[in-house]
Amino acid sequence: MERIPILKMGDFLLVTIQVDMHDRLAETLQEDLSERIIRDRAKAVLIDISSLQMVDSFIGRMLGKIASISGILDAVTVVVGMQPAVAITLVELGLSLKGVRTALNVERGMELLRSSLEGFSGVTQDGEE
Amino acid sequence: MPEEDMFLAKIFNKHKFQVIEGWAKFQLTSSTMRAGLLSEAELRRQSGEFVEEFKDAVQEGSIDNINTSSWQNVRELLTGFSKSRAELGFSASETATFIFSFKQPLLQIISSDKEMSAEQITEAMWKATVLVDQLGLYTVEQYQKTRESIIARQQRELLELSTPVVQLWPGIISLPLIGTLDSERTQMVMENLLQKISDTNSQIAIIDITGVSTVDTLVAQHLLKTVSAARLMGAECYISGISSEIAQTMVHLGVQLGDIVTKSSLADAFALAMRRMGLTVMQVKQ
Numbered sequence: 215m216e217r218i219p220i221l222k223m224g225d226f227l228l229v230t231i232q233v234d235m236h237d238r239l240a241e242t243l244q245e246d247l248s249e250r251i252i253r254d255r256a257k258a259v260l261i262d263i264s265s266l267q268m269v270d271s272f273i274g275r276m277l278g279k280i281a282s283i284s285g286i287l288d289a290v291t292v293v294v295g296m297q298p299a300v301a302i303t304l305v306e307l308g309l310s311l312k313g314v315r316t317a318l319n320v321e322r323g324m325e326l327l328r329s330s331l332e333g334f335s336g337v338t339q340d341g342e343e
Numbered sequence: 344m345p346e347e348d349m350f351l352a353k354i355f356n357k358h359k360f361q362v363i364e365g366w367a368k369f370q371l372t373s374s375t376m377r378a379g380l381l382s383e384a385e386l387r388r389q390s391g392e393f394v395e396e397f398k399d400a401v402q403e404g405s406i407d408n409i410n411t412s413s414w415q416n417v418r419e420l421l422t423g424f425s426k427s428r429a430e431l432g433f434s435a436s437e438t439a440t441f442i443f444s445f446k447q448p449l450l451q452i453i454s455s456d457k458e459m460s461a462e463q464i465t466e467a468m469w470k471a472t473v474l475v476d477q478l479g480l481y482t483v484e485q486y487q488k489t490r491e492s493i494i495a496r497q498q499r500e501l502l503e504l505s506t507p508v509v510q511l512w513p514g515i516i517s518l519p520l521i522g523t524l525d526s527e528r529t530q531m532v533m534e535n536l537l538q539k540i541s542d543t544n545s546q547i548a549i550i551d552i553t554g555v556s557t558v559d560t561l562v563a564q565h566l567l568k569t570v571s572a573a574r575l576m577g578a579e580c581y582i583s584g585i586s587s588e589i590a591q592t593m594v595h596l597g598v599q600l601g602d603i604v605t606k607s608s609l610a611d612a613f614a615l616a617m618r619r620m621g622l623t624v625m626q627v628k629q
Contacts, residue, residue: 293575293577294577295577296575296576296577297541297576298534298537298538298540298541298572298576300575301537301572301573301575302533302534302537302572304572304575305568305571305572305575306568310571310574310575311575316574316575316576316577317577318540318541318544318545318546318576318577318578319544319577322546322577323577
């Protein structure tokens with residue numbers, strides 16, 4: 215079956231979506247990613263969607279879900295390289311992905327992750343209950 | 344063609360030059376003559392061309408309906424005239440008078456016709472009037488169409504001009520908005536801004552609304568959408584140039600801007616953007 219590869223880079227997991235997402239693929243990615251976060255004890259997930267030209271509400275929600283799952287498993291998620299058309303579509307669909315961090319490209323995403331993990335000392339930064 | 348419709352064809356056989364001359368004279372002395380826009384020679388040429396085509400049309404077919412094939416050439420000619428007049432800046436009534444004034448020489452010749460009885464003359468006058476009216480209305484319609492296409496073109500040009508995205512610093516872009524924001528324009532603003540963010544790899548975008556006269560709930564919603572979309576792409580978006588009136592209106596209307604960064608002036612927003620990027624402005628000692 216078709217799968218999206220998940221690469222491990224130190225404490226980070228790198229996911230590059232380079233094919234058109236369909237619902238089954240998105241669900242598989244979600245399952246694989248949750249397993250890999252636990253197995254590799256990843257601190258952060260970076261999802262590159264720069265080649266994604268089209269999204270629907272399902273894929274949009276899936277991105278949000280992956281971020282929430284990673285959050286529960288104590289990993290930071292950054293979505294990078296979203297195309298303008300994709301961003302407009304998501305906003306029009308009412309999915310502004312609150313709680314998902316974003317960056318313009320992989321490089322910036324890595325910087326963001328490094329800086330947010332620097333002050334990391336075993337305690338989550340969210341002071342809320 | 345019915346026998347009673349032949350009178351126009353007869354008139355043009357006999358009095359063609361009289362009609363052209365009478366019409367041209369009437370137009371030249373009329374109050375709607377615009378010598379600055381259209382020269383006498385040009386007017387005479389147009390009148391002559393029209394009378395030629397008109398003559399062919401009345402000799403060929405029906406004079407009740409100008410939408411038939413025999414009137415094709417006349418219609419094309421009128422379309423050309425109204426187009427050139429619309430572009431030259433003639434008003435609608437000036438353009439229409441060009442055709443309506445054609446009645447004057449026509450009716451004069453009909454009424455002075457010795458071969459027709461009084462009843463026939465009345466009948467003929469009525470028919471000629473209806474015909475010229477139809478032609479006049481057709482001309483106005485064409486004039487209107489040309490004007491509409493001119494307006495549509497100007498609107499398009501305005502829309503393209505009105506959404507410039509400028510780079511203030513590598514990584515910082517700004518979008519100064521001027522005028523009123525409607526949905527079509529906001530859509531264009533949003534697309535332009537997001538495209539520019541991805542083209543220039545900018546981390547920070549500043550939307551400056553100093554030139555926006557009013558902000559209602561709809562505009563605020565559009566701004567929110569743009570900011571959310573920019574955030575999804577990984578850029579921060581500030582809104583600057585909020586005047587005291589707009590701030591008061593927004594609070595009155597209960598517009599919620601959420602956690603969007605707002606600044607009163609573009610300078611403040613730019614300073615914040617510089618700080619965010621770890622840059623600072625210093626005064627160089629002289």
